[in-house]
Amino acid sequence: MIIDCHGHYTTSPKELDLFRQQQVALIDGGTRGTPTAPKISDDQLRESVEKAQLKFQRERGTGLTIFSPRASGMGHHIGDGAVSEAWAHVCNDLIHRLCALYPENFVGVCQLPQTPGVPPTNSIRELERCVKEFGFIGCNLNPDPSGGYWKDPPLTDRWWYPFYEKMVELDVPAMIHVSASCNPNFHATGAHYINGDTTAFMQFLTSDLFKDFPTLKFIIPHGGGAVPYHWGRYRGLAQDMKRPPLKELLLNNVFFDTCVYHLPGIELLTRVVPIENILFASEMVGAVKGIDPETGYHFDDTKRYIDAVKTLSEADRQKIYEANARRVFSRLDKQLAKRAA
Numbered sequence: 001m002i003i004d005c006h007g008h009y010t011t012s013p014k015e016l017d018l019f020r021q022q023q024v025a026l027i028d029g030g031t032r033g034t035p036t037a038p039k040i041s042d043d044q045l046r047e048s049v050e051k052a053q054l055k056f057q058r059e060r061g062t063g064l065t066i067f068s069p070r071a072s073g074m075g076h077h078i079g080d081g082a083v084s085e086a087w088a089h090v091c092n093d094l095i096h097r098l099c100a101l102y103p104e105n106f107v108g109v110c111q112l113p114q115t116p117g118v119p120p121t122n123s124i125r126e127l128e129r130c131v132k133e134f135g136f137i138g139c140n141l142n143p144d145p146s147g148g149y150w151k152d153p154p155l156t157d158r159w160w161y162p163f164y165e166k167m168v169e170l171d172v173p174a175m176i177h178v179s180a181s182c183n184p185n186f187h188a189t190g191a192h193y194i195n196g197d198t199t200a201f202m203q204f205l206t207s208d209l210f211k212d213f214p215t216l217k218f219i220i221p222h223g224g225g226a227v228p229y230h231w232g233r234y235r236g237l238a239q240d241m242k243r244p245p246l247k248e249l250l251l252n253n254v255f256f257d258t259c260v261y262h263l264p265g266i267e268l269l270t271r272v273v274p275i276e277n278i279l280f281a282s283e284m285v286g287a288v289k290g291i292d293p294e295t296g297y298h299f300d301d302t303k304r305y306i307d308a309v310k311t312l313s314e315a316d317r318q319k320i321y322e323a324n325a326r327r328v329f330s331r332l333d334k335q336l337a338k339r340a341a
């Protein structure tokens, strides 16, 4: 089975957007309170994914998507903790319903109710709810809830530790994933996302986080941002700082996905990063939607690139497509067995 570890629900019915608009309008009007939850039928949910995520799964021959709410829609900079919590609830509930409708196609990963300047305590609650009640197998952790202004402590600060303790207890990894950019200097998916990935890696490199949490696991999406391309720089920086080699320092804990939208990028990724640390992903539908005129295929059809890398053995491909995801998302096997029973 081919497991796509990075897919978002970017095709939700308009009722979800209306809920969010009402929520924002209440904040702008200085009112506290939550709009009533959107009414969305199962048919609407089916319709929203049949011609999008499911169609691409079928066409591309990928089996299961590790599925989370739309990342750019998380908008952690909007409102306070209560607003983010209500929004995360609504979004995660929809993912849960889709996983129940399509148990062979989706398994859930949750959005967290983060807020700038607020320790991630309510995120602990939501993570627990999604893992224990819904059978989700991970979360998306935003390293910069301010949306491009980086106001909170680095991911390696003790500020985040209570949340990591819960991740370790529940045995779930986090994908490092920023949301929308509020800073006009940074285009969201073109700059802010890649900055977030690269910044998180450098934070890990300079800290002893994984000494404190030897089993904590992070996936850095979008192929690791600029990291694989600059692997020599990071190895050299670690050496200059008298840090251990990268393999020892963080490769038991940090993984990279394959959301890199051309063959030379995937070739570089698979040459530089150990195969054990690479998880198949496409981030469909949405980050880049179009068809590459040079190939005639969608940019985000990443399976084609992995299939085309000549230096990969079949055993390597099996690890990238399936085995690594099962190892990193350690609750996945149990969750799938439960569904099959």
Ligand SMILES: [Zn+2]
Residues within 6 Å of the ligand: 006, 008, 071, 177, 221, 283
């Ligand atoms: Zn994403």
